[in-house]
Amino acid sequence: MGERVLIALGGNAMTSPEGSASPEDQRLAVEQAMAHAAALIRAGHEVMLTHGNGPQVGNILLKNQLAAHVVPPVPLDWCVAQTQGTIGTLMMNALERALAPLPAKVAAVVTRTLVDRDDHAFADPVKPIGQYFPEDDARRFEKLGQTWKRFERGWRRVVASPEPIEILDADAAIALMEAGYTVVASGGGGVPVVRTPDGTLDGVEAVIDKDLAAAVLARAVRATALVIATDVPGAVAGFGTPTARPIGRVGVGELRLLQAAGHFASGSMGPKVEAALRFVGDGGRRAVITSLEHIGAALGETTGATGIIGTILER
Numbered sequence: 001m002g003e004r005v006l007i008a009l010g011g012n013a014m015t016s017p018e019g020s021a022s023p024e025d026q027r028l029a030v031e032q033a034m035a036h037a038a039a040l041i042r043a044g045h046e047v048m049l050t051h052g053n054g055p056q057v058g059n060i061l062l063k064n065q066l067a068a069h070v071v072p073p074v075p076l077d078w079c080v081a082q083t084q085g086t087i088g089t090l091m092m093n094a095l096e097r098a099l100a101p102l103p104a105k106v107a108a109v110v111t112r113t114l115v116d117r118d119d120h121a122f123a124d125p126v127k128p129i130g131q132y133f134p135e136d137d138a139r140r141f142e143k144l145g146q147t148w149k150r151f152e153r154g155w156r157r158v159v160a161s162p163e164p165i166e167i168l169d170a171d172a173a174i175a176l177m178e179a180g181y182t183v184v185a186s187g188g189g190g191v192p193v194v195r196t197p198d199g200t201l202d203g204v205e206a207v208i209d210k211d212l213a214a215a216v217l218a219r220a221v222r223a224t225a226l227v228i229a230t231d232v233p234g235a236v237a238g239f240g241t242p243t244a245r246p247i248g249r250v251g252v253g254e255l256r257l258l259q260a261a262g263h264f265a266s267g268s269m270g271p272k273v274e275a276a277l278r279f280v281g282d283g284g285r286r287a288v289i290t291s292l293e294h295i296g297a298a299l300g301e302t303t304g305a306t307g308i309i310g311t312i313l314e315r
């Protein structure tokens, strides 16, 4: 019996963290990812897809900065919307190709995510985005109203990363899914918007964590499984230490304890673990953190896999 599965794909799986990957590299990476998604669809699962966009937004920001004297830079919510369009298109083409000769119905939905204007993230932006720059450049951008911070490798812009409250276009995604489409939605965590006093929506300068947004989307579309696909085979306790221990099947209580003990780095594995905990804590059946190659095994699709096939959190 097929499940309704939301797969969240890491942006870093599509380019290097520095974002320098060529369009060809990105296309190939998306093709590889979609081959795995196609296998699940062929196995009878109802699949919805979401994706990260960190490196791609970094590339757009760099172009904004380099071309600012010729073309007015666009705000961050526009950058996110642009990446939803490009990555969504790549995913549609790649998934159709991977499903052939089956007739594929694939649609990418431009998706807005509601955030709270009073979210403390706006007062204290901490999410680093884009490339590292020398201090001189950072100071120049600060004069334009941006916040920049010094890191070990140089200066980097930091922006607000508010909590996703609601995936505003989830209903459109559900309607398409129920019409038989494989839907790409909430890319990059969704285009961040706030509700104005008159009830309309406005874009804001922020980025939303794609894993936390995926947990909200997965609940909204009543997915039974949330699969977070990244570049490591699962969450690890004592990551990077001699006592590192991969976490396989785990319960909510145990994972919360490991989280509280600081095993999962903020900004990378941290939000994935938090998203898994939120999804299952909120009534989802199971959440999986794994690499692309192991999705099928982690969902019980293929048998005979040896070793850890992912972090599998069950209710």
Ligand code: ADP
Pocket: 009, 010, 011, 012, 013, 052, 229, 230, 231, 232, 234, 235, 236, 237, 238, 239, 263, 264, 265, 267, 268, 269, 270
């Ligand atoms: P994505 O682009 O898929 O969101 P991230 O880079 O944000 O990927 O997160 C995955 C990375 O998290 C891994 O490559 C790994 O280096 C890092 N990481 C940090 N802490 C852990 C941990 N405890 N267990 C496993 N990976 C971890």
Ligand code: MG
Pocket: 010, 011, 052, 267, 268
């Ligand atoms: Mg990430």
